[in-house]
Amino acid sequence: MSVNALQRSTLDPLGAHRDLESESGQFGAEDNQQPHSLDRVDLPASLLPLRLVLNPWPSISRAPGGGERANEPFRNPTSRCSGERPDTSPRATTPFRYGAQHCGYASAHNDEAGRTPDGIPEGGSVDDAEQDLMGIDCPDPIRAAHDRLVAGDRVASEELASLLLDPLLARLRRRWPRWKHTDVLHDAAVDVMLDYLQAPERYDPGSGPLLRWLEVAAHRDLTNTYRSARQRQAVELVPLSAVGDPKRAPHEIPNGAAPMGQARLAPDPANAERLDGLGAWRRVRQACPDKSERELIWACWVEGERSTEVLANILGVDHLPVEQRRRRVKDARDVARRKLLRMGLIDNDLD
């Protein structure tokens, strides 16, 4: 993989996910115009509530041990898939169908013959193309070649690579448009294909088409690559602040905040760097000009604080009677929660 190409392409990495965001159907047109710097990241346990919703493959990325995996640019799907199967359920694949048909990508990348790079007719779906692919010479040449590969045929691997690499690359290009001119997508497609060819029995034909299975695995690798690139970039950045104040060092207590223990007031700078690197906190600052509100967000959704007393202290309402204090805290939490929901930083089902 070309490291330079990867680094160049990650200077504005969030564009790579713009299509995915729109595919997910959770963002409006306005959101699509703004660069988002969020993807699923493997945050420490304390940061897990700040869940990102951009990845359409939740069951894959939420696998245990994801934090360690994020440091590996291209993990071998052979080992990766032992004990875990890529999610090819309708829920996981639906966003992608949305993307092909509704995000306008296909028409923007069609060739003169009116077909998308992987041969999808304009207005058609990826599934249509897959059916076309399977119906070239016989009802299912890919399945037949897969069966022969599992049975020990030595040339089936070459046949499958010839059949599937281009369509797979085309799908990845559609998913990761910012990287479509780099080696990254080539590498991901090739690695996933070779991993499969080396251990074809990992693919269960009953779980769905092979091309889609490969796409899921490649997408997961690319996601890991993306995270790693972001992390490397984040390390090089000077953290803006622990809670968003660029003039204040991460370990300093915010103005107006009462001391609440070293752990809360001096959160792990690495976490702050990661958030800054992802641009998440920048968006929080934009959405929440009030510093106490940002501190509330940090305490509730980053550190997982649920104590009304502590939160009232952050908001500066700890002097009020208990009932009023509780109401003020609840109202502030609800407002902040709605903002985070609108930004797509948390899920509905959480919190």
Place this chain on the structure above:
Amino acid sequence: MTWTDTALLEVAANRARSRAGFLGYDLATFQELTGNDPAQWLEIDQTRLDRLALCRTPRRDARFGQDVLAISAHMEVAPVSLAGLLRLADAFAEIQDVGRSIEEHIDHSSTQVLAAARDEGEDHTVVADVVGAAVGLPGWLHEAVELFWAQVPTSGRFPRDLDFAVLAGLPLAVVELPRLSLRSISEWLGRSQRIDLGIAGRRDRRLHACLVALGGIGLIFVDADDDATQRRVSLAHEAAHFIVEYLLPRKEVARRRPELLDVIDGRRPATSRERLSAVLGDVPIGVHTHLLDRTDAGHAGTDRVEDAEWRARRVALELLAPQMMLLEQIRRSKLRDRASVRMLLVHEFGLPASLADDYADQLLRLASPPQPGLLDLLDRHHAAEGREDRPSPGSADEEPSEPDRSSTSEPEEDQ
């Protein structure tokens, strides 16, 4: 039905070259260790080479031959070339591995190497046990021939081309060197493999072929200047050496003392206890022997060498021109003279004239009715006496005499 453009396949092929299990890995090994271009070796262009790299590598077991044939048919390459490339890559890798072990553990690597040669002018004496051969092949010969054809289908066409059978059926690689001699082989091994053949001080001499085996694999050197006939015999002869002097003893060790295989392959020296137990248990721990010794007159230097060379010639003949098949053909065609049999051997079975002369003589002896022994003479004597005592022919209780029946049926059974 190819959807993928060549550029992407090239990326995949390059990646496959670093992954064991793909043919690309073998191609890369071959190129790295031998310095040869696989595309030139296989006589294909780069695009087909890339596609070939994406095939799974042939399984290194009894299915090696069929895997090579399947890949060759799919990619339109010569099976012999592909099998030769793979065997060379394997052999070079194995020899280098063993070479490193030898350098670490053992001072004289030549003691771990089986080396045997087919000298020029050694095509004589093939069938010594005439009586035994008349009733079938000796057990050791039968076992060796069976082992050779175990993993490849027996060729029914003659002259037999053993190139693919040798490469597919045995872990042997073939190296062609011009003006083959002891010195050229020794220099080649020392230069490319850092293996000392241990022939320093010996008289150099021209060879048709030579076998060097170690670590479970073998290299057959053949004279690049030889014609197809000589090359055919050379391959059969050296493959026979490999089977009789290397594989079969190794098989015996693997069966009785598998822990000694590392010693035999030169990966570690034998402990004193292992040496003692091998001697007491009659395990052939010293199968790796030099069989290169010759006298100034060109004869085998020792009985051991003479015996090994005789066995190799015998197996080679059985591979190229099976004795029982020939005897059947001689009887069926009623060939009686040496010239006819010689012509059959040369033209139909592709043997060199020097070898055909000797073999023809012995086949005629085997095909002729056996000379009567002492028991046969006694039987005839008793039969003659019995006839004198019997009633005249045509009586009701007449029965065929026992000796007469045996004298006509026994040669048939022998055949």
